[in-house]
Amino acid sequence: MKLKIINSLRTNNFNDDLLLERIKELWQQASPGLANKITYAVYHNYESDYKGDYSLSITVEDDDGLQSLEIPNFAKYDVFSVDTTVEHGVLNTWKEIWAREDAGALERAYSFDFEKYYPNGEIEVYIALR
Incomplete structure (x- = not known):
């Protein structure tokens, strides 16, 4: 799937006040x-796991x-x-x-995870697995 980047930032879940x-x-x-477009918030370029730095890009198809x-x-x-x-x-x-990851119930690949926003308001989170 090829997505056009609208804009991006580099951040961290725990060290960015x-x-x-x-x-x-x-x-x-x-x-x-x-x-009226399906929009994606794509998490990529992970430094390590969810505790490290990553890039977040807002994209569209x-x-x-x-x-x-x-x-x-x-x-x-895995879709949530x-x-x-x-x-x-x-x-x-x-x-x-x-929490699932910390409990060992989710083996993430840390490649490309994304939130998918539909025009009707529905939202899904896609987590890449190993």
């Missing part, structure tokens, strides 16, 4: 180009020759549905993923 503000700003900057990410079609994923009826549903889903 302004992480939520930076991610909110990233989405605000990207929003003019996202109307649109290959116009500009900067893009290529996600291998052969990758295996986000409860969009609760505040911080995406963050809650990530906390569930991290």
